[in-house]
Amino acid sequence: MPDQLFKTGYDQIVTTLQAITGLTVFNDPRNINVPCAIVEAPTITLNTNVNADMEFRVIIVGLGTGDNRTLDQLLDLADLVREAKIGLTSARPTTVSYGGADYPAYELTIRTKVSP
Numbered sequence: 107m108p109d110q111l112f113k114t115g116y117d118q119i120v121t122t123l124q125a126i127t128g129l130t131v132f133n134d135p136r137n138i139n140v141p142c143a144i145v146e147a148p149t150i151t152l153n154t155n156v157n158a159d160m161e162f163r164v165i166i167v168g169l170g171t172g173d174n175r176t177l178d179q180l181l182d183l184a185d186l187v188r189e190a191k192i193g194l195t196s197a198r199p200t201t202v203s204y205g206g207a208d209y210p211a212y213e214l215t216i217r218t219k220v221s222p
Contacts, residue, residue, distance in 0.1 A: 112150055115160045115220035120145050122192055123164065129186045135204045140169045141179055143187070143214075144204075157221035164214040165202055172201075172210040180212045193217045 116133075123131040123143060130142040138144060149161040166183045170176030180199075188194050196215040201208050 109222055111156070111158060111220055111222060112148075112160070115158070115218065116145070116148060116162075118220075119148075119160075119162050119192070119216065119218065122190065123187065126186050126190050129183060138167060138204055140167045140209060141183060142167055143183065157219065160218050160220055162216040162218070164216055165200075166212040166214060167202060167204070168210045168212075170210065176210050180210065184212050184214060187214055187216070 120131065120133050123129060123145060130139065131145065132138050132142055133145045135144050144165045144167060146163045146165065148163075151159045151161075153159065164187065166180055166187075168176045168180045170179065184197050193216045194214055195217050198213050200211050200213045202211045203209070
């Protein structure tokens, strides 16, 4: 079986996020149960054939109509990720659609390096 550098990097970020107390994490949007975080496919930049920079878009999905309570919930969840010190570089408010429903959300960018 070939070296699975990319899959291993993806699985590591999912596992790390799932270990954060108070944060429910999914890697398949078909299974979401809000409030939660969804780890999307990463952007990958190869530095050499054996190490790469991976940039993950993690969507914090809130429950509510986008009012101040929902914003507080989203910011609290984003802070849990920030406190984990796993390479969070930015966060921006957005709206996402899953299963035909729109949700208030925060898009987090997490950057990490992977190598065998």
